[in-house]
Amino acid sequence: MGDFFFGITEWLRETWLLDAAFWMQETAISKVLVENFWGVPFAQVAHIISIAVAFGATLMLTLRVNGKVATNLTIQQVEARYVRWIWWTLVAIVISGLLMLFAEPVRNMINSIFWAKMLALLAMVIVSLMFQRSVLAQANAAGPGWTASGGTKAISWIVIILWCLTMAGGRWIAYSPV
Ligand code: HEM
Numbered sequence: 001m002g003d004f005f006f007g008i009t010e011w012l013r014e015t016w017l018l019d020a021a022f023w024m025q026e027t028a029i030s031k032v033l034v035e036n037f038w039g040v041p042f043a044q045v046a047h048i049i050s051i052a053v054a055f056g057a058t059l060m061l062t063l064r065v066n067g068k069v070a071t072n073l074t075i076q077q078v079e080a081r082y083v084r085w086i087w088w089t090l091v092a093i094v095i096s097g098l099l100m101l102f103a104e105p106v107r108n109m110i111n112s113i114f115w116a117k118m119l120a121l122l123a124m125v126i127v128s129l130m131f132q133r134s135v136l137a138q139a140n141a142a143g144p145g146w147t148a149s150g151g152t153k154a155i156s157w158i159v160i161i162l163w164c165l166t167m168a169g170g171r172w173i174a175y176s177p178v
Helices: 001-011 016-025 028-035 039-065 075-103 106-110 111-143 150-174
Strands: none
Touching: 001 016, 001 111, 016 106, 028 039, 028 075, 039 075, 039 111, 039 150, 075 106, 075 111, 111 150
16 A cells, blocks of 8 residues: 555656645745744644544534434534534634645645545535535424434444544654655
8 A cells, every 4th residue: 555655656746746845845934834843833733623623523413413412402503503613623724734734845745645635635525514504404394303314324424434534644644655
């Protein structure tokens, strides 16, 4: 598997991404992050805390859809409480991720694991949006006693799996052969 990802990295090295990485390295933000000891750790801590909040809120919605928690609340009440936390903290995840990307652009921009992670993230965002809207529409149509079908429960766990793949990709970036 290492050879597969290394092969993709070698291909990425021949693309415009390497020139983009060299340009990013010369930016003021990259220099501030690299030249100050607090730079990267601040971005990493912000990344990890916002991931914890967003993933925690996502897990609460999945557990409610599966009837494991907050069954005294309607789906509408649970979505109203958690969905905005998911999307606002995702903004913080993207900003802190971009900071770490600018801190080590050459290592990250041609890193096959980084791009595999971005694909998992894109899939997670699309499936999450469709899932949240579908659950709300089903619950609005069925009324307060709504319970999820097997298919809806399965999708709720696919969202969690996509989150875990994105997190695994995030941790693996530093160990990917570049
Ligand atoms: C839901 C979205 C995301 C999740 C769950 C996620 C997860 C993670 C995790 C778990 C780490 C390892 C943190 C550590 O051990 O210090 C990480 C690192 C990183 N992430 Fe993300 N991330 C997400 C989005 C992004 C985005 C949008 C970007 C860039 C635009 C990004 C760029 C990075 C970079 C550059 C690292 C540093 C790798 C390193 O130096 O070890 N991440 N991410």
